[in-house]
Amino acid sequence: MGKSHLENPVIETQQLVGPLNRSxxxxxxxxxxxxxxxxxxxxxxxxxxxxxxxxxxxxxxxxxxxxxxxxxxxxxxxxxxxxxxxxxxxxxxxxxxxxxxxxxxxxxxxxxxxxxxxxxxxxxxxxxxISHPIGREVTTPEVERTVEGPKEGFVEQSQVNLHLIRQKIRTPSLKVNRLTLGTQTKTQITILYIEGIANEKIVQEVHKRLSRIKTDSILDSRYVQSMISDAPFSPFPTMLSTERPDRVSAELLEGKVAILTDGSPSALVAPITFVEYLHSSEDYYNSSVVSTIIRWVRFLGLFVALILPAFFVAVVTFHQDLLQTPLLIRVAANRANLPYPALVEAIFMYLTYELLREAGLRMPKIFGGPIITILGLILISQAAVTAGVIGPLMSIVVSTTALTAFILPNYSFHQIIRFCGIPLLLLSGFFGFMGILVGLMFGLAHLVSLRSFGIPYLSPVSPSRKEGWKDVFFRVPWWAMETLPPGLGIDNDKTNTKPPKRNGEDHFE
Amino acid sequence: MNKTKPFLLKLLFPFLLLFVSIGLTGCWSAHEVNDLAIVNVMGIDQTKTGQLKVTTVIVKPPELFSESPIGSGNPNRSPFLIQTITGKSMFDVMEKLSNALSGKIYLGHLNIVVFGKEAAKHKMGNSLDFLKREHDFRPNIKLLVSRTTAEEIVKQRPILNSTIGLEIQDLVKSSRFSTSSMVSDIMKFSEKLEGDIEDAYTGSVNTVSNNDDSHSNEQTLSTQGQVQPRNRIEEQSNENPKSDAHALRLQGTAVFNDGHLQGFLDQDETEGLLLLKGKLHSGSVILDCGPNDNGAVGLKMMHSQSSYSPHLSQGTPTMDVNINVKADIGDYTCAEKTINTGRMNELNHQFENVLEHQVNEVLAIAQKQWQTDIFGFGKTFYQKYPDEWKALAPHWKQGLLKQMDVHVDISANIERYGLSKEAVKANESR
Structure with a gap:
C-alpha cells in the first residue's frame, strides 16, 4: 500500500498484449x-x-x-x-x-x-x-447516522451503490460514465450526474481531472479525492465524501457530480461548499424550524470546537478583565497552586484526549472501543484535577470541546476543525485574543481563496448570493425551495414554475 | 528525492522563523490568573501629616472558596489581605504596596473606591489622577465618600456577599428604597470635578454599629426596614458578636464644591436633589390620611422627569424647573376614605406638597448655603446662552448662583391603584 506512483513505475510481470493466436x-x-x-x-x-x-x-x-x-x-x-x-x-x-x-x-x-x-x-x-461478488449487505451507515430518513448506506461494490441511487432517481437523465483507474488495482470509477441540471463544464472538469490520474492503486475513494481536489496543500476537503445514497441523490439533484469508487463505501460529491459540511441529510427530513435551529446549534458547535480552549486560555492568561468579579475569584481559586500555566494544561489535556481517542478507535471492540475514549477522558481529567495538576475548569473546557466536535456531521471536516483548534490555542497562549483573531483571519482568508471545481468555497455567503441563503442560515420549507443553489453555473429553476433567473456572476467565465 | 528536500525546507523556513520569534518574545503581557493580587476595594484617607493613607483589600481566592470548610487547615484564616500603606501620592503608595505583595497588583476588578472625609476634602484631584492614568482600572467603578474614614468602611467584613467590594456594589445597585442613583462612577465624577460648569456629587457610605442603631436619628422609616434584617443575619452568623460589629449603610449624598468636599445631604435632601435632576426612579413617600386618622398612604415613586428652562433678563438669571413624578400606591391604610377621583386629586396635591418641600430643602442647603452647583444649572445656561455665559461664569459662584430664583413646578400623578379602592380590614361582623 502507499507506493508512490511517481517513484516506482509499475512493471507487469509478463506483458501480454496484442491479438490472440489461432492455436x-x-x-x-x-x-x-x-x-x-x-x-x-x-x-x-x-x-x-x-x-x-x-x-x-x-x-x-x-x-x-x-x-x-x-x-x-x-x-x-x-x-x-x-x-x-x-x-x-x-x-x-x-x-x-x-x-x-x-x-x-x-x-x-x-x-x-x-x-x-x-x-x-x-x-x-x-x-x-460468472463472477461471484462477495461483500457486505446493504446496512445502515455506520458513520453518518440519522434518526429519520432512509436507513441504507453504501457498500463496497459500486454496482450495488449505483443500484441504490438508481432506485431513487429513475430518469434516463441520470448519466453514468465508467472508467478504470490504477494500473494494478484496475478500480472501476463511476461518474454520475444528471444531464440538464449538472453544469457541463463541471462534468468535463471531473472527467479531465480523473483522466490525468496516473497511479498503480486506488483502494478507497479518498485516493481519488486527494488526486483531483482543487487545493492539494489545503487541509480543508473540497469534495464531500458520504456513505448515504440519499445524500448523494440530493446532491445530484442539485446539479452536482458524484464519483463512486469500487471498493469504497463512500461516494465523492463535487463541487461542495463550506456550509454543506455542516449539513446533515436529516436536516431535510425534519421540519424546517427544527432544522434551522439545529443548524444554528451546529454553527455554535463549530465555534466551540474551534476556539473554546483558546478562548479560555486567553481569558485566564490575558483578559481577566472580561470576567465578572465573582467568576474571576472562582477561577483564581480554582487555579491557585497549580504548577503549570493554563496553556501547558490545555496542551496536556488536548494530547491526552487525542491519545485516548486514537487508542479507543484502534481498540478491539471487545475492550470497549469508543466508550473508553469518553470515559477515559472524564476519568483521567477527574484524576488530574484531584491530583492538582490541572484546574477543574480546564478539564470542563477540554471535555466540552472534545465532545462538541462530534456535532459536525462530516467526519473528515470534524477532524480538520479539531486540529485547527491547536494552532489557535497556541496563538491564544502567546498573544491572547489578538492571536485568536489573527489566526481566525488567516483561516478565513484561506477559506475564501479556496475553490471546489470552480465554485468558491464560501459561496453563497462570499461571494454573496442571497437567493442561496435559504439553505445556509435557514432551511426553508420544501415548498419554498424553488430554485437550485446558485453559483453552480446553471441558474435554471427546479420546478419550472418561474422563468429562469440569471443574475449575479457566473463562476465559469 | 533531491528536489523535494530544499522545497520542504523552503516551505518550512518561514514557519520556523515565526515559531522562533514567538518563542523568543514569550508570553509578553501574559499574567496567569493565579499570580494576580486582585484588589477588591480601595479606601483612600488622609493622615494628620497630610500624607495619603491607602487601605486595600486583596482577595485570597483559595481561602474564600476553600473546598472543604471543615477539614481544610485553617478555617479562621481571613480570606482577605488588608494592607494599609501611607505615601506621598497614590503612585508612591502603589509602589510600596507592590513591594509588599507576591503577586501582580491587579486593579481590573476593583469594585469600589471609598474616600475618607478628610481625603475627600483635600486629596480628591491628586488621587483621581492616578486612577485615571492606570490602564487596567475601569472608569465605571463606583466612587463613594465615607462620613468618617475610608479605612473603617473598607475593613468591614462582608455579610451577604463574598467580598466587601461586591457587598457595597450590591448595596448601591439593588437597595430598593435607597436613592442610589446619586452614586457616581469615577468617569462622570472626575468629568464634573475637572470641569468648571458643574459640581460633583456622589453617594456617601457610613457604618452603623449594632448598639447605637436605634439611636441613629437620621434614618427614615424606609431605610430602617432595609437595614434591620441585615443586622439580624450578622448576629446569627457571628458566634461571639463583637461590640464593634457594624453594618454598612448607603446614606445620603456627598456634595463637592470646586473639587473639595463641602458637606453631606441626608436621605430626604438627596431625594430632593434627584427629583430636581429627574433621576429619582425609586424611593418612597408616606402621606398622612388626615387629622383624625391613624392610617397612612405609602407611595412608591416609579418615575420622575425634570426639565430646566433657564432665562436671562438683563444679566439676571432665573430658572424654571418642571418636575413630573409618577408613583404607585404601596399601601393604603386610611380607615375612612375610599379611593375615588376626588380623593386621588387630594392625594396628588398632598404628594406634590411633600415633594416641593423636599426640593426646597435641598435648594436651601446646596444652592443658598453652600453655593455649589450640583444641579447642573450652570450647564443649562451655558448651553442656552453660550455667549452670555462667558460674562456670567466668573460671578457664578460668587453670588450669582445663590441669588438666582428657582421656580419649581411639580406635578405628581398617582397611577394604577386598580380595583383595590379601600383599605384591607378584618371583617368585624363575624
Missing part, C-alpha cells in the same frame, strides 16, 4: 506464462475433444454458474462458432457474453471473474460473466 496451445501457453504461479487459475478443457478450454480464476467465480456453463459446452461437444452462439441463446440466456480478441481485454475479464472460452483455430474468445 489454442500457444494461447494457453501465453496465458500460463502471464498467470505464472497464480495457483487459483484454472484451465478446464471441454471434453471429449479438448479443442476448447474454459479459463477462469477459481475462487472468484460462482461454482454453480461455472457448472452450468461447463455442462452446456460439454453437451455441445465440438465447439464451433455457430454452436457456441446457439448454445448461448438456448442454454445460457442469462449469461452476459462478449467476444474479445485482445489479450489485455481478455486478462482484464479473467480478473473480473469472467470465464473465457478459447477455441482452437479461432482468434477470439468468448467471455462469460
Amino acid at each position: 489454442l496451445k500457444e494461447n494457453i501457453a501465453k496465458l500460463k506464462a502471464a498467470f505464472q504461479s497464480c495457483d487459483d487459475i484454472n484451465f478446464l478443457y471441454i471434453k471429449p475433444e479438448n479443442k476448447s478450454c474454459l479459463i477462469y480464476l477459481s475462487d472468484i467465480v460462482s461454482s454453480q454458474k461455472l457448472n452450468e456453463l461447463h455442462q452446456a459446452f460439454s453437451s455441445v461437444g465440438e465447439a464451433h462458432d455457430s454452436l457456441i452462439k446457439s448454445c448461448e441463446a438456448d442454454r445460457l440466456p442469462y449469461q452476459v457474453s462478449h467476444v474479445e480478441s485482445e489479450w489485455s481485454a481478455l486478462i482484464e475479464k479473467i480478473l473480473l471473474g469472467y470465464a473465457i472460452l478459447l477455441t482452437d483455430g479461432q482468434e477470439r474468445a468468448s467471455t462469460f460473466n
Whole structure:
C-alpha cells in the first residue's frame, strides 16, 4: 500500500498484449506464462475433444454458474462458432457474453471473474460473466447516522451503490460514465450526474481531472479525492465524501457530480461548499424550524470546537478583565497552586484526549472501543484535577470541546476543525485574543481563496448570493425551495414554475 | 528525492522563523490568573501629616472558596489581605504596596473606591489622577465618600456577599428604597470635578454599629426596614458578636464644591436633589390620611422627569424647573376614605406638597448655603446662552448662583391603584 506512483513505475510481470493466436496451445501457453504461479487459475478443457478450454480464476467465480456453463459446452461437444452462439441463446440466456480478441481485454475479464472460452483455430474468445461478488449487505451507515430518513448506506461494490441511487432517481437523465483507474488495482470509477441540471463544464472538469490520474492503486475513494481536489496543500476537503445514497441523490439533484469508487463505501460529491459540511441529510427530513435551529446549534458547535480552549486560555492568561468579579475569584481559586500555566494544561489535556481517542478507535471492540475514549477522558481529567495538576475548569473546557466536535456531521471536516483548534490555542497562549483573531483571519482568508471545481468555497455567503441563503442560515420549507443553489453555473429553476433567473456572476467565465 | 528536500525546507523556513520569534518574545503581557493580587476595594484617607493613607483589600481566592470548610487547615484564616500603606501620592503608595505583595497588583476588578472625609476634602484631584492614568482600572467603578474614614468602611467584613467590594456594589445597585442613583462612577465624577460648569456629587457610605442603631436619628422609616434584617443575619452568623460589629449603610449624598468636599445631604435632601435632576426612579413617600386618622398612604415613586428652562433678563438669571413624578400606591391604610377621583386629586396635591418641600430643602442647603452647583444649572445656561455665559461664569459662584430664583413646578400623578379602592380590614361582623 502507499507506493508512490511517481517513484516506482509499475512493471507487469509478463506483458501480454496484442491479438490472440489461432492455436489454442500457444494461447494457453501465453496465458500460463502471464498467470505464472497464480495457483487459483484454472484451465478446464471441454471434453471429449479438448479443442476448447474454459479459463477462469477459481475462487472468484460462482461454482454453480461455472457448472452450468461447463455442462452446456460439454453437451455441445465440438465447439464451433455457430454452436457456441446457439448454445448461448438456448442454454445460457442469462449469461452476459462478449467476444474479445485482445489479450489485455481478455486478462482484464479473467480478473473480473469472467470465464473465457478459447477455441482452437479461432482468434477470439468468448467471455462469460460468472463472477461471484462477495461483500457486505446493504446496512445502515455506520458513520453518518440519522434518526429519520432512509436507513441504507453504501457498500463496497459500486454496482450495488449505483443500484441504490438508481432506485431513487429513475430518469434516463441520470448519466453514468465508467472508467478504470490504477494500473494494478484496475478500480472501476463511476461518474454520475444528471444531464440538464449538472453544469457541463463541471462534468468535463471531473472527467479531465480523473483522466490525468496516473497511479498503480486506488483502494478507497479518498485516493481519488486527494488526486483531483482543487487545493492539494489545503487541509480543508473540497469534495464531500458520504456513505448515504440519499445524500448523494440530493446532491445530484442539485446539479452536482458524484464519483463512486469500487471498493469504497463512500461516494465523492463535487463541487461542495463550506456550509454543506455542516449539513446533515436529516436536516431535510425534519421540519424546517427544527432544522434551522439545529443548524444554528451546529454553527455554535463549530465555534466551540474551534476556539473554546483558546478562548479560555486567553481569558485566564490575558483578559481577566472580561470576567465578572465573582467568576474571576472562582477561577483564581480554582487555579491557585497549580504548577503549570493554563496553556501547558490545555496542551496536556488536548494530547491526552487525542491519545485516548486514537487508542479507543484502534481498540478491539471487545475492550470497549469508543466508550473508553469518553470515559477515559472524564476519568483521567477527574484524576488530574484531584491530583492538582490541572484546574477543574480546564478539564470542563477540554471535555466540552472534545465532545462538541462530534456535532459536525462530516467526519473528515470534524477532524480538520479539531486540529485547527491547536494552532489557535497556541496563538491564544502567546498573544491572547489578538492571536485568536489573527489566526481566525488567516483561516478565513484561506477559506475564501479556496475553490471546489470552480465554485468558491464560501459561496453563497462570499461571494454573496442571497437567493442561496435559504439553505445556509435557514432551511426553508420544501415548498419554498424553488430554485437550485446558485453559483453552480446553471441558474435554471427546479420546478419550472418561474422563468429562469440569471443574475449575479457566473463562476465559469 | 533531491528536489523535494530544499522545497520542504523552503516551505518550512518561514514557519520556523515565526515559531522562533514567538518563542523568543514569550508570553509578553501574559499574567496567569493565579499570580494576580486582585484588589477588591480601595479606601483612600488622609493622615494628620497630610500624607495619603491607602487601605486595600486583596482577595485570597483559595481561602474564600476553600473546598472543604471543615477539614481544610485553617478555617479562621481571613480570606482577605488588608494592607494599609501611607505615601506621598497614590503612585508612591502603589509602589510600596507592590513591594509588599507576591503577586501582580491587579486593579481590573476593583469594585469600589471609598474616600475618607478628610481625603475627600483635600486629596480628591491628586488621587483621581492616578486612577485615571492606570490602564487596567475601569472608569465605571463606583466612587463613594465615607462620613468618617475610608479605612473603617473598607475593613468591614462582608455579610451577604463574598467580598466587601461586591457587598457595597450590591448595596448601591439593588437597595430598593435607597436613592442610589446619586452614586457616581469615577468617569462622570472626575468629568464634573475637572470641569468648571458643574459640581460633583456622589453617594456617601457610613457604618452603623449594632448598639447605637436605634439611636441613629437620621434614618427614615424606609431605610430602617432595609437595614434591620441585615443586622439580624450578622448576629446569627457571628458566634461571639463583637461590640464593634457594624453594618454598612448607603446614606445620603456627598456634595463637592470646586473639587473639595463641602458637606453631606441626608436621605430626604438627596431625594430632593434627584427629583430636581429627574433621576429619582425609586424611593418612597408616606402621606398622612388626615387629622383624625391613624392610617397612612405609602407611595412608591416609579418615575420622575425634570426639565430646566433657564432665562436671562438683563444679566439676571432665573430658572424654571418642571418636575413630573409618577408613583404607585404601596399601601393604603386610611380607615375612612375610599379611593375615588376626588380623593386621588387630594392625594396628588398632598404628594406634590411633600415633594416641593423636599426640593426646597435641598435648594436651601446646596444652592443658598453652600453655593455649589450640583444641579447642573450652570450647564443649562451655558448651553442656552453660550455667549452670555462667558460674562456670567466668573460671578457664578460668587453670588450669582445663590441669588438666582428657582421656580419649581411639580406635578405628581398617582397611577394604577386598580380595583383595590379601600383599605384591607378584618371583617368585624363575624
